[in-house]
Each structure stands twice: as structure tokens, then as C-alpha cells.
Amino acid sequence: MDQKNLILAIVLSVIILLGFQLFFAPPPPEPGSQTVSETPTQAPDAGGVPQVPGANQGQGQALSPSLSRDDVVAESPRIRIDTPQLEGSIALLGGRIDDLILKSYRETLNPESDRIVLLSPSGSERPYFADFGWSAADRSLVLPNSQTLWQADYQELRPDQPVTLSWNNGEGLTFQRRYELDENYMFNVTQTVVNRSGAAVDLSPYGLISRSGTPNVLGFYILHEGLLGVFSEDGENSALKEVDYDDLQDDGVIAQDSVGGWIGITDKYWLVALVPDQSKTSKSRFVHSAKDGLDKYQTDFLQAPISIASGSSAENSSHLFAGAKKVLLLDRYKDDLGIARFDLAVDFGWFFYLTKPMFYALHWLAEQTGNFGVAILLLTVAVKIAFFPLANKSYRSMAKMRKLQPKMLELREQYGDDKQRLNQEMMELYKKEGANPMSGCLPILVQIPVFFALYKVLFVNIEMRQAPFFGWVQDLSAPDPTSILNIFGLLPWDVPELGVLNVISLGVWPILMGITMFLQQQLNPQPTDPMQAKIFLFMPIIFTFLLAQFPAGLVIYWTWNNTLSIIQQAVIMKRAGVPIGRQPKSTST
Numbered sequence: 001m002d003q004k005n006l007i008l009a010i011v012l013s014v015i016i017l018l019g020f021q022l023f024f025a026p027p028p029p030e031p032g033s034q035t036v037s038e039t040p041t042q043a044p045d046a047g048g049v050p051q052v053p054g055a056n057q058g059q060g061q062a063l064s065p066s067l068s069r070d071d072v073v074a075e076s077p078r079i080r081i082d083t084p085q086l087e088g089s090i091a092l093l094g095g096r097i098d099d100l101i102l103k104s105y106r107e108t109l110n111p112e113s114d115r116i117v118l119l120s121p122s123g124s125e126r127p128y129f130a131d132f133g134w135s136a137a138d139r140s141l142v143l144p145n146s147q148t149l150w151q152a153d154y155q156e157l158r159p160d161q162p163v164t165l166s167w168n169n170g171e172g173l174t175f176q177r178r179y180e181l182d183e184n185y186m187f188n189v190t191q192t193v194v195n196r197s198g199a200a201v202d203l204s205p206y207g208l209i210s211r212s213g214t215p216n217v218l219g220f221y222i223l224h225e226g227l228l229g230v231f232s233e234d235g236e237n238s239a240l241k242e243v244d245y246d247d248l249q250d251d252g253v254i255a256q257d258s259v260g261g262w263i264g265i266t267d268k269y270w271l272v273a274l275v276p277d278q279s280k281t282s283k284s285r286f287v288h289s290a291k292d293g294l295d296k297y298q299t300d301f302l303q304a305p306i307s308i309a310s311g312s313s314a315e316n317s318s319h320l321f322a323g324a325k326k327v328l329l330l331d332r333y334k335d336d337l338g339i340a341r342f343d344l345a346v347d348f349g350w351f352f353y354l355t356k357p358m359f360y361a362l363h364w365l366a367e368q369t370g371n372f373g374v375a376i377l378l379l380t381v382a383v384k385i386a387f388f389p390l391a392n393k394s395y396r397s398m399a400k401m402r403k404l405q406p407k408m409l410e411l412r413e414q415y416g417d418d419k420q421r422l423n424q425e426m427m428e429l430y431k432k433e434g435a436n437p438m439s440g441c442l443p444i445l446v447q448i449p450v451f452f453a454l455y456k457v458l459f460v461n462i463e464m465r466q467a468p469f470f471g472w473v474q475d476l477s478a479p480d481p482t483s484i485l486n487i488f489g490l491l492p493w494d495v496p497e498l499g500v501l502n503v504i505s506l507g508v509w510p511i512l513m514g515i516t517m518f519l520q521q522q523l524n525p526q527p528t529d530p531m532q533a534k535i536f537l538f539m540p541i542i543f544t545f546l547l548a549q550f551p552a553g554l555v556i557y558w559t560w561n562n563t564l565s566i567i568q569q570a571v572i573m574k575r576a577g578v579p580i581g582r583q584p585k586s587t588s589t
Helices: 002-024 069-075 245-251 327-336 352-369 372-386 388-403 405-415 419-433 441-460 499-504 508-523 530-549 552-575
Strands: 078-082 086-091 097-106 115-119 128-135 163-168 173-181 186-195 201-212 226-232 238-244 253-259 262-266 270-275 281-291 294-303 306-308 313-324
Touching (some): 078 097, 097 313, 115 128, 115 270, 115 313, 128 186, 128 270, 128 313, 186 201, 201 262, 201 270, 201 313, 226 245, 226 281, 238 245, 245 253, 245 281, 245 294, 262 294, 270 294, 306 313, 327 352, 352 372, 352 441, 372 388, 388 552, 405 419, 441 552, 530 552
Parallel strands (some): 226 253
Antiparallel strands (some): 078 086, 086 097, 097 115, 097 128, 128 201, 163 173, 173 186, 201 294, 201 306, 226 238, 226 262, 253 281, 262 270, 270 313
16 A cells, blocks of 8 residues: 555656646747738727727838848937846837847857847837827827837937927927836836817827737746736726737737736746826727738727817826846836736746745845855755654654565565455554555655746746856756766767757756655665566656756756755654665565
């Protein structure tokens, strides 16, 4: 009975790990997934109701993406953006925020690799931009569009220097758009209309994000990449809505009314999100359009019309976030700007009550030590302390089970042909000696939720991206870069990309994990059945290969956890008078 339970626990653990590999591993990108489209995303004809225009309304024929991004940026007059975290520009032709580069992040660990390009203008290879404006039911009104040439009061946008764009439509309406930007990634956009037309006008403020082409997503079940937003019907109870690219391709348009909230497009680590006035109701949409097989995605919001009498003015403020999804920064924006559940931009998943506190703990420890790898080691110690009473009880019971091994072997030899009688005698022995055959399952079961939470934190949080440990591990969120295929770098060739066969490319940390798992296994009660004993012996090898492609930080955690467990279990066994060396033999042999 006890061996069946132990084997069952092991099998369940293997299933969980295999599930990670089978269901969460990224599929190969589909051919043509990096498509580019500049077809307009037009709202359906609403019969005199204000609409959010498509991103190319008024632009005419789409620009050819034959030019490089730098060439497209250089083609139009621009306002430079320069902050500690961002560089780029705002196009005076159209007034769009369409050129943003993240200063603090690069594509690879190579310090000479390209910085992360977040937003790109229309006409480049992958247009991705934000736009703001006014919409009217009166189609005769001349409003700013993508061909409007704005005038600016300053030539550079900095945290200490806002920029105001101005344009007169020649019919008595003057439009102003004031851009402010903090030290990080939050724009404040204030739109003003001054009416000297001689008649009242009704205008609705809007904001939109346009992304051309379907990006290559990782396709992990535990990570959302695509369109998302937080909506509230009453301004109190808000809920997160996530929409995958392929789902939006099927639906075309998904609309939602909301008081406050936010809406945007997220990648694994980056977010571009619109934040309308939190006190007003907005009509928000996710929109997909396609032409000749090319896809385009738009998120937008449209607020109720504002009546502007002649001789008066109207103003509307909103925000745009464009940058890295840093947890503490999103928390701060949520609190300081009153943005409902803005922290949900980071996909902590269903078990956020476990994953988010784990992130906070790791982040605090990393601040104290200066190293996320050391933080993982210290967090492992903290988890071991938290579960110390439970683990001690389990290991004491396992020590009893190991001490009973000779008697269990005798019972198997005596009643091996009568399974029912054998089980009865085994249960009587457990009851008499106060041993628990399920004791071996507890350490594994306790470790699984911690393992999953740490995996989630390492996988989704940008703070872990390219976070170094020591030695050869320079990115805790990536697999161990060493490989047995080149003798861990001693041989002068790179490790080939083997696809699903990458599991045979074992690094140093997965091997160390396998060794510690084997050593810990030797302290546990061994199966009395020879076949089960052989299966048990192969488990460390199986787990070593399974974990080879997991993040290095996770393998370090597992290795360190095994090491602490070995020490704890060995001390308990010594106090119980149980031999730590070779497994006891039957007294009848």
C-alpha cells in the first residue's frame, strides 16, 4: 500500500511536469504570422452617431512598408521624446505617438544588441501607434486627422517640459493637444477645443491604439498576449477581459461600455494601454480587420459628446501607458491615478494570491541582496521554515518507515502470494509502530504549489528578464545555457538548436538537481517490489531531462530545496537511530 502511494505521488509529479512541457511550451510560429496591414479599421456606419475613426481615416492609400523604420521616422517633422526610460518622437503630421524605444531594455544579453522598439509609425514594417482626437455626428465638421500638420510650442518632450500641439481648422475651431510625460512610461494627454465658429458644436473625445500584423506570441497557456482591458458598468465593480488575437479575428468587433477602466494591447513584458477619464463612461472596443489575408488590430474608447457653445471651450484628459510592465510601477499608477486594477496588466493568473506575494517577497529580497538568484535561495529557506513542522512530521514518519523496512520485507516474503493478507499485515504493522505510508507524498505535494508559483513569477515578470545569478547563469528566466553536448563550453562549438530534443542538452544546474534528487531518494523508504524499485531509481534521471528546459531560476530553487531537505531528513534519521547508508535488509536473510 505504501509503495503504491509513493509511486502514485511520483507519477503525479511527472504528469504535472510533462503538462508544463506539453501544454505550456511555445509552439513553432505559423508561416506568415508576422503579417503587416495598413487597411483602415472603420467603425460600422452608425447613422449620425459619433464614431472612432479608423487609424488611417483621411490618409488615403496606405504607405508602402518598403522603407525602413528610420527612414519613415525621418520623413515627417517631429517632436523629440527624451526621458530616463524612453526615447523617440511624436509625429507633427497626425500628432500620433508612433516612435518609442525603451532605453533600459535590449533584445538579448549582449550589451550591443538593439534596444526594444515598442511603437513604430505608419508606413514602417510593423506599424504600432497611439492616436487621440475628436469625433462628431456632423460629418461636415473639419476635424484633425492623420494628415493634419500640427504646430508645437516646443521641439522636445521631457518630464520637465510638456509640449502643446495646436491646429486651426479654418472654420472657427482651434484644437490643442497637450502631451505630458513622467520619468517612466505614462503620458497625460489633454485635448482642448476652442469654439469661435459662431455656432455650437458637439464633439466626442476618443483615443485609439493601432497595431498592424499579428505578432508571434509564445502561445503559453499561463500567459496572455493580445488585447485586454478592465471594465466596470457602475464604476465600482471592475473585471478584467482578455481577448486573444485569433479570437478577435473570429469576432471582428468586441464592444463594452465602462465607467473608467482601461484598454490596451499587451506582449509578454510590454504594454500599450489607453486610460480614459476614470469618472466618465466610455464605449470601448477591440476591433480586427483584414484585407488580402493581412491583419490589423485596434483598441479604442469613445466618450459621450460634449456640447461646446460658440465663444467657449471644452477640455478632456486621458492617459497612455507605453512601456515595461513593472509590477511596482503599475501598482503606483493604480493608486496615484486611480486606475482600476491596473496591476492586472501583469498576468499573475488565477492563483495571484500566491504568485503575487511570492513576487513581492522575491523583489524585496533582491533589493536587500542585489541578486534575484540569492533572493530565490533565501525564499526557499523561508518556505522551508514555514513548512518546517509539517516536513519534520513527514520525515519522522519516513524514518520510521525506513526503520521498518526489514519487517516489511519479511511480511512480503511470508505473504507475497496473498495480497489481501499482506495488506492487512502491513496496515497492522503501520498502526502498531505509528508509521504513515503517505508520509513520502507530503514533501512533494507541498513543493508543487510553490514550484508553480515560482515558475509563473520567473516567466511573466519583467523584473526576472535577464536577471543574473552567478557564473554562467546570466538570465534566471531562461534555461541553463551550458550543455553536456559541448562539455559545458570546453569544446569549441556552439550547442545546436534541437527543437523538442533540446531536453538532451543538459546544463550544469539540471544535472546538479538530478544528483540532489537521487541523494534525497536514497534517504526515503525504498520500494520492496523489485520492479517499483527500478522505476523509483529512474525518477531522478527523468526529472533531470524534464527540467532541462525550465528557467534556470526554477532549477536552482529545486536543487537548493533538495539540498535543504537532505540535511533536514538526515538529521532526523540520525536522531531516530535509522542508518543513513545502505537500505536495511530482511532479518531472515
